[in-house]
Amino acid sequence: MESGWFGMFVFHGGALLGGCALDWLFGDPRWLPHPVRLMGRMIAWLEGLLRPRFLGRERAAGLLLAALMCCFWTAVPGLLLAALGGIALHLPGWAGAYFLLAAESLMCYQLLAAKDLCGESMKVCRSMEKGDVEEARRSVSMIVGRDTAPLDGSGILRAAVETVAENASDGVIAPMLYIALLGPVGGYLYKAVNTMDSMVGYKNDRYRELGRAAAKLDDLVNLV
Structure with a gap:
């Protein structure tokens, strides 16, 4: 195995390819604990913990919420990889490298959502091809956050295209970029920031101040 920075990039690239293959084969089984769902629960818990203690100081x-999320979801994957690396060092020959590659591939797999995005969006496409607008409306309601009841056929298609574009960035392209650059730790950090923005990064009375840091941070990590 190559050493140094080049070897690290090659190794992360191999893990990313493995994660992509696993995602396309298996998607996101609902029975499998998913890090993004854990992130969502942590964000909700932190909001409930911090709000009453920072009355009038929501910003x-x-x-603090953003800092805690970023630190936690950088430290935990990093410590896990360090522990797995320690195990890999005690395995004979190339077995250690393959063990660590498989572990990184599994971590990358949980950060990607290409198969589910394709499958859910194609349900809308097939329904529209059949001319079944009601079925298409139900299908698009599963992948967008807005009220789909008033949407006609063209509105359904626009909503589907918009959400595919947005989720392709959030669930496929951006995680791949951060994994390629920083390994799974970079991917988990990105998903933590993106999940915060999706939950609290709104310009409404409830989240205008509390979600400001998360929204700005999400803008920064998606700038590229």
């Missing part, structure tokens, strides 16, 4: 609460 400070939002900064």
Whole structure:
């Protein structure tokens, strides 16, 4: 195995390819604990913990929430990989490298959502091809956050295209970029920021101040 920075990039690239293959084969089984769902629960718990303690200082609460999420979801994958690396060092020959590659591939797999995005969006496409607008409306309601009841056929298609474009960035392209650059730790950090933005990054009375840090951070990590 190559050593140094080049070897690290090659190794992360191999793990990313393995993660992509696993995602396309298996998608996101509902029975499998998923890190994004855990992130969502952690964000909700932190919001409930911090809000009453930062009354009138929601922006400070939002900064602390973002800092805690980023630290936790950088440290935990990093420590897990360090522990797995320690195990790999005690395996004979190339077995250690293959063990660590398989572990990284599994971690990358949980950060990608290409198969589910394709499958859910194609349900809308097939329904529209059949001319079944009601079925298409039900299908698109599963992948968008807006009220789909008033949408006609063209509105359903626009909603589907918009959500595919957005989720292709959030669930496929951006995680792949951060994994390629920083390994699974970079991917988990990105997903933590993106999940925060999807939950609290709104310009409404409830989240305008609390979600400001998360929204700005999401803008930053998606700038590229």
